[in-house]
Amino acid sequence: MNALANEKTVYNFCSGPAMLPAPVMAKAQTEFLDYQASGISVMEMSHRSSTIVEMFASAAQGLRDLLSISDDYEVLFLQGGASLQFSMIPMNLMRADGQADFLLTGAWSEKAYKEAALYGEARVIASDADNGYRSVPPVSQWQLNPKADYVHLTPNETIHGVEFTDWPDTGAVPVVADLSSSILSYPLDVSQYGLIYAGAQKNIGPAGLTIVIIRKDLIKVPERTVPKLLRYDLQAAQASMINTPSTFSVYLAGLVFDWLKGEGGVQVMAERNACKAQLLYDFLDASDFYDNPVAVENRSRMNVPFTMKDASLEQTFLREAKAQGLLNLEGHRSVGGMRASIYNAMPEAGVIALRDFMNAFAKRYG
Numbered sequence: 001m002n003a004l005a006n007e008k009t010v011y012n013f014c015s016g017p018a019m020l021p022a023p024v025m026a027k028a029q030t031e032f033l034d035y036q037a038s039g040i041s042v043m044e045m046s047h048r049s050s051t052i053v054e055m056f057a058s059a060a061q062g063l064r065d066l067l068s069i070s071d072d073y074e075v076l077f078l079q080g081g082a083s084l085q086f087s088m089i090p091m092n093l094m095r096a097d098g099q100a101d102f103l104l105t106g107a108w109s110e111k112a113y114k115e116a117a118l119y120g121e122a123r124v125i126a127s128d129a130d131n132g133y134r135s136v137p138p139v140s141q142w143q144l145n146p147k148a149d150y151v152h153l154t155p156n157e158t159i160h161g162v163e164f165t166d167w168p169d170t171g172a173v174p175v176v177a178d179l180s181s182s183i184l185s186y187p188l189d190v191s192q193y194g195l196i197y198a199g200a201q202k203n204i205g206p207a208g209l210t211i212v213i214i215r216k217d218l219i220k221v222p223e224r225t226v227p228k229l230l231r232y233d234l235q236a237a238q239a240s241m242i243n244t245p246s247t248f249s250v251y252l253a254g255l256v257f258d259w260l261k262g263e264g265g266v267q268v269m270a271e272r273n274a275c276k277a278q279l280l281y282d283f284l285d286a287s288d289f290y291d292n293p294v295a296v297e298n299r300s301r302m303n304v305p306f307t308m309k310d311a312s313l314e315q316t317f318l319r320e321a322k323a324q325g326l327l328n329l330e331g332h333r334s335v336g337g338m339r340a341s342i343y344n345a346m347p348e349a350g351v352i353a354l355r356d357f358m359n360a361f362a363k364r365y366g
């Protein structure tokens with residue numbers, strides 16, 4: 001939530017890089033030129049300095065506290081975005097003649113599946129592709145392979161606005177989850193996962209940082225040749241500092257973790273996020289001007305896609321919304337329509353402003 005020179009409040013609904021909490025941005029601004037009385041910026045410090053090494057440890061601890069991550073797990077601060085995890089995961093976790101299971105619920109799980117297929121036998125356990133990714137295939141249809149090295153899930157599909165939080169017990173097969181667009185938005189039982197990964201640029205901090213939370217028994221020497229930087233075992237052994245890491249992004253992530261703690265943690269976020277999402281979905285459901293294509297039980301609390309019955313009004317909608325300070329409401333280029341991303345940093349006032357604008361727009365053009 002930023003104020004323009006003319007004092008108009010701006011709300012940024014971008015799916016990522018997304019808006020960051022205003023107090024975090026303000027704190028970073030005060031420290032920008034002179035970090036902890038060092039006379040230099042955090043960006044200008046050696047990653048081998050004790051200040052940065054301690055900053056990494058403290059950010060990792062912040063995340064551990066927020067998600068109650070036990071010592072059975074390693075927290076890694078990597079680069080290459082969530083997309084590089086699409087490759088790193090099979091490179092490291094698939095055995096040489098390995099297999100992995102994929103649930104297809106949207107564009108991102110599809111990408112993860114296609115990338116893994118380059119390294120071994122990737123199998124689709126169920127897919128909603130034929131339905132246009134508007135729901136999650138019922139568990140009764142999942143064909144889980146008990147011999148798989150892991151099963152990959154995308155519990156929040158950022159583009160299609162599809163979310164799920166429950167799945168059957170997968171026994172000895174570890175669950176690998178892409179939580180890029182939902183991490184820290186509700187409490188998680190980390191012990192249910194073998195590996196969690198997330199690009200930072202939605203609920204954590206600036207782009208350039210990728211968080212990996214991996215169960216220690218899954219950290220092994222890979223059964224194929226893997227570049228050093230892409231090996232979990234080496235990254236873990238060297239505290240995510242094999243080479244120069246994304247120091248500024250980790251710094252900001254640490255500030256976001258502090259902010260989250262101050263706000264009451266992920267339980268409070270979950271309550272706020274449920275209210276924000278409900279506000280929008282209730283409005284959409286009551287409207288005959290707008291539509292949301294996703295099955296009610298699978299609607300995302302973070303990414304709310306919507307269309308208008310008259311698609312020719314989309315550009316007018318986006319232009320007028322922007323003029324009102326409601327930014328980045330266009331849907332992903334692959335699906336069109338509109339989308340409001342309402343991560344932790346989006347205040348309820350932003351969602352109310354959007355709903356009121358949508359209501360007024362429908363009255364004018366409906």
Ligand code: PMP
Pocket residue numbers: 015016080081082083084108154156157158159178179180181199200
């Ligand atoms: N997975 C999900 C669920 C995403 O939303 C995104 C980015 N929007 C990605 C993966 C890819 O992330 P990155 O751009 O960091 O590679």
